[in-house]
Amino acid sequence: MNKQDYILSIKDLKTQFKVGKRIVKAVDGVTLDVRRGKTLGLVGESGCGKSVTAHSIMQLLPKAATIVDGEIQFRPKDKPEFNILKYKRTDKKLRSMRGKQISMIFQDPMSSLNPVYRVGDQIVENIRQHENISKKQAIKKTVDMLKMLSIPMAEERIKDYPHQFSGGMKQRVMIAMGLISDPELLIADEPTTALDVTIQAQILDLMRHMQDQLGFTIIIITHNMGIVADMADDIAVMYMGKIMEYGTKEDIFLRPSHPYTKALLKSVPVLGNGGNERLEPIRGNTPDPSEMPEGCSFMPRCDMATEACNKAAPNVDIGGGHMVRCWHSKGGAPHE
Ligand SMILES: Nc1ncnc2c1ncn2[C@@H]1O[C@H](COP(=O)(O)OP(=O)(O)OP(=O)(O)O)[C@@H](O)[C@H]1O
């Protein structure tokens, strides 16, 4: 594939937190390509580093965090590509990128909606930060977007405060806010976790529908394999700060190759696996991220672990861009 076919290429991203005297390697060498116009599902258990990866892309990290290594190449349409990490978070280039070319829906809607301002005013304000249009035009744009997202009586609802919206409606507002600037890339961090299953399905449908209409790329972050099965074209499986396996949805569901991916698929109900298979929890616990094992981080829980796994596993292409970080994947046998 051509470089331009990827809107984002992350190489060896490392983001760490300093907690007292300990260093938490939250993201520990993430390498990942995101295809333009497609949906990438980033999955993995709680604490594996999904949100920190997203916040690193946006350069919106808490003070205790440092990006210690890596490259995040962003390729906006018809503009020169650039490495996001080359710029300070307050740089004009990043400020205009954030919320315009790349926008993000956060895990907790209330962290982005200010409870004391009317919803309409917040979206209008958002538009006018990036676009030189009149307040009247911005209000019209807001109402149109809310209508596209099937919010009834949008003209009236823009005058309401966030707490006057139900969970599902609030999430629609968040999506409206994310899409209002016509971004090229939308990062949605667990956009539906707090919602019940029916509303969740409606919201995901809406996101897909909007993507068909507007053509943006999505990175959807979730620990729900059902959601990625439904939404994603490509899937990245993350464990303890690393991408263990990356491929198309078919690669991951039909030809899973990393022992962690296999274990993950066995541990959760996934639509289509009949529902009568016995679920097997992954044995052991996720190690403390400040005490990362020397070699493969999944080794302590892996049934296939051998002596070789005491060394960091290579990232192997097992065919057509299907990447597996494991000594035991095809062609990955240790040389020494
Ligand atoms: N502000 C912080 N200070 C210290 N450590 C942090 C901070 N934020 C995240 N971490 C640590 O970084 C690691 C990755 O966290 P992250 O929030 O990215 O996980 P996640 O995959 O998004 O999990 P979840 O599915 O629960 O949202 C965890 O070990 C977490 O404890």
Ligand SMILES: [Mg+2]
């Ligand atoms: Mg998270």
